Amino acid sequence: xxxxxxxxxxxxxxxxxxxxxxxxxxxxxxxxxxxxxxxxxxxxxxxxxxxxxxxxxxxxxxxxxxxxxxxxxxxxxxxxxxxxxxxxxxxxxxxxxxxxx
Numbered sequence: 001x002x003x004x005x006x007x008x009x010x011x012x013x014x015x016x017x018x019x020x021x022x023x024x025x026x027x028x029x030x031x032x033x034x035x036x037x038x039x040x041x042x043x044x045x046x047x048x049x050x051x052x053x054x055x056x057x058x059x060x061x062x063x064x065x066x067x068x069x070x071x072x073x074x075x076x077x078x079x080x081x082x083x084x085x086x087x088x089x090x091x092x093x094x095x096x097x098x099x100x101x
Contacts, residue, residue: 020056021049029065036075038066054078 001008019025029040043051043065055065058074067073091099 016060017056020059021052025059032064035065035067035073040065054082057081 002012003009023044026041026044032040034042038051038055040055043055055074058067058078059065061077062068062074064074066075066078068075068077070076070079088099091097
């Protein structure tokens with residue numbers, strides 16, 4: 001259904017994001033190493049939503065929590081997404097929309 005229904009794909013993806021941010025993926029991370037000073041359990045316990053959000057974004061890409069470096073893994077993906085978001089390419093693609101800053 002992910003390929004045939006935008007509504008289903010959207011619901012599924014954001015349910016996955018919510019589960020990640022709520023700490024529901026703790027069993028998945030049991031026994032996994034700490035990468036770059038980050039662990040899922042530690043970051044969830046800290047309550048820092050920014051760290052948790054980007055950890056979940058990186059997890060969606062690599063399957064691990066803050067793994068890799070500037071050229072690979074979650075760290076590379078997080079940095080690419082942040083850079084793209086900062087460029088706001090949607091403003092030039094759809095210039096007729098009154099985008100808030």
